Amino acid sequence: MEQIRGIEIVEMTFDNKDDYECKDQPFMVIGRLIPKLENGIWSYHEELYEQPYESKYPEHEDLDEYINSNDSIAFLYYSRRKCLGHIRLGTVEETKFASIDRLIVLESSRGKGIGTALLNKAREWALQKGMQGFTLETQDVNLLACRFYLKNGFDIGAVDTMLYSNSKYKDENAVFFYSKF
Template identity: 25%
Template sequence: MHIRQANLKDIEEIAVLFNHYRMFYDQPSNVQAAKKFMKERLEYEDSIIYIAVYKGRAVGLMQLYPTFSSISVKRAYILNDLYVVEEARGKGIGQQLMEKAIQFSKDKDASYITLTTAVINTTAKRLYERNGFKKETEFDTYNYSFI
């Protein structure tokens, strides 16, 4: 198992993983849109993408988006995407991706990492809680959606 920061050479594998991630959240399959989106993230350097390789195959990805905390006057990160292909689950890959996200954020002196997951995604919630993430109870979150 090897986890490393992704680059443009990884775009084909990242696009397939990201497409599967989106399908997990009931989005229609669209590898071309996934490829375009992820390529832009890498070219514009506006996210940090890690890829997990197991037995020579890309089996997982994790994407962090930088943001800022006005209150702590520090950088923060949004862990927006964490995905492991179904046949590679249960091997600790999600845990290693989570550890990478936490270490990367600590190394950047971030004040926090935030994430959102589906209410029914109990497996992911167990992973997050096992790694010290707490369910938000102090603030209400609101979204204004254009889709």
């Protein structure tokens, strides 16, 4: 258990998994990230919207698969015994990247370093598992998340314009981010 100034980051267990109350947390869509690949190098610019709106993605996954597993884990971030966020990830042995499946911070607690603290804890675990970096996917319209990952040393590695084409998110593109350790 890591404890810093009344803060704890602990592994999710069957005993504490119900502490996780961050399900279906909304986020503000203030614009979109527009990546561009030129000569093998990704660049990007932002398109800001005149009318931001709130969105959220439903929680689909069974958290049990992250508990007592050799190749996946979830960490919970507590402050004053209240769970304010979590990160879920697993190993991809073939690529040596740890895949971040979900990183969520309560809306009222964003911008306070919680996401970065969870990334750091996840990095420790990934290194212990022999991983050499992170991979994750987020939507181009989740511009605040894209900014967070870029600020934390992630690079754009790919964009998929078809992934959501048959869903209600058909106007969104998937952006794949990578961070090498």
